[in-house]
Amino acid sequence: MGEIHLMKGNEALAEASIRAGLDAYFGYPITPQSEILEYFSRELPKKGIAFVQAESEVASINMVYGAAGCGKRVMTSTSSPGFSLMMEGVSYIACAELPCVLVNVQRGGPGLGTIQPSQGDYFQAVKGGGHGDYHMIVLAPNSVQEMADMPSIGFELAEKYRIPVLILADGALGQMMEKVEFKEYPKKNIEQNWATVGKPEKRDANVITSLFIESEVMEQVNIKLQKKYEQITEEVEDCELYHADDAEVFIVAYGISSRLAKKAVDLSREKGVRAGLIRPKILWPFPTKVIQKYATQAKGFISLEMSAGQMIEDVKLSLDGSVKSKHYGRMGGMIPAPEDILKEIESML
């Protein structure tokens, strides 16, 4: 068994990243993720690991580009407005196929919004956000323990597929304290012969670029990326199921709202209503097959999100009209109450 600590989600994520073999971190302060930056500022220099508080999120993500292009384990973290600033860089990183782990501890938007937790950046995370046809693998922790587990999972996936991996957390997960156990994390074992490390005489120069000016070539680059995304869609899926076996109403929820959903499922079970939860731990690729499997027994699906309803689109696409579905949620940093979720469950019967 590993060591057990009581920690904030943000700090657990930072500590676990160091244990997962982090080589460099670049970031810029923003609530509610600043503890990640602060933790690294304290710990990384002691260990001889690169740390820069950048002049902006634009600079952070481009520092990530440079260091990830050298084949290192690199991370940045931010919250919603900062993640918007990173979009150009993420698009470049996706096209240049650079492995890295990005963290968005979401807060309420749009605009400067609120520092309270939100899940309003789902579209930006799973549908692109930056320009062009690209994806990130998107991980969605729902506890301080998972804030600690996901950096290592993220680096492994990022290196295996040469893709940016986003940990999509929220202000509640970042700020709350829970018990966390640090495990032994696997070390990098994939050869990165594409990285810019200095060109030995006997090999061709390595180039990290996203520029392919001839349309024929750029189309091939896109086809290659899309094939990779298809492969990931086949191979990568992670869901937690709660009372799913006999459920007739399903809540689909990720991150902090999945914990409220669990509570609502318990409340409905007490009243004899067979509710269940499907919690995607990975949002892209979306667990379409899991949704489809349970659609055959369900009367309805509720997508519970702290947003105006974004993941509901993927739920509906997965259901393809076979079962009714709707969104329920609060916005602006407000948190849905389990009692209100229960009412929504009952309305589906």
Added chain:
Amino acid sequence: MSKVIERDGVQYEVIWEKPKGLKEKQMHYCPGCAHSTLEKLIMEVIGEKGLTENTIGVSPVGCSVFAYDYMDIDMQQAAHGRAAAVATGISRVFPDKLVFTIQGDGDLAAIGTAETIHACNRGENIVIFFVNNAIYGMTGGQMAPTTLEGQITSSSPHGRDVKLAGHPIKISELVAQLPGTCFVTRVAVNTPQNVKKTKAAIEKAFNNALDKKGTSLVELVGNCPSGWKMTPVNSYIWWEKNMIPMYPLGVIKDVDNN
């Protein structure tokens, strides 16, 4: 004794050879453009100093975006303006490598001003080559922050009006103020003498990086015959008559001589 080669029975004295570090690819630069001279000189120095294996370059968005097609070293292509941030990322994980950027005036002095100033202010151990041709060459000759007062460009058709567009920005003087920079100099490649001085500046800047002295910025006052809508020869005249008086050549800061 200079090298002599024989071709078809005729003896030639070698006065310049293509540096070994250049790939077998024809450069896309317009005839007379300063960009190509700079890249050849950089590769000459890297080759002569045996630094190929120890160097990582960063190309910008601008006419030198394809520098990696010519320079036979590991390179990264950065988003518009972000080369100094990308170079920071590289240099921080490879503190013993030689890391340099090549950037135009739009890239470095407009969209990338923040990244440039802050990399210099942190004293990142990198070399920044700043090709100032007073215009956005790649996008067809629009006004740049360094465009001269009254200069006609495709987006200042009546000449740069400093009341509307501000004055030409002097980046080298700006970054020379910062303690993080160890060497800031302005060079040109319009004459053989100036080419020699440029090569010496490149050597000096690379030595600074190898000695971990901080940021070196070498501003190449350049030309852009296409963007300026001039023949190469006329662009050389304009270069000397207008560009160099506005951006005077010479060392602006050198910590070794302070």
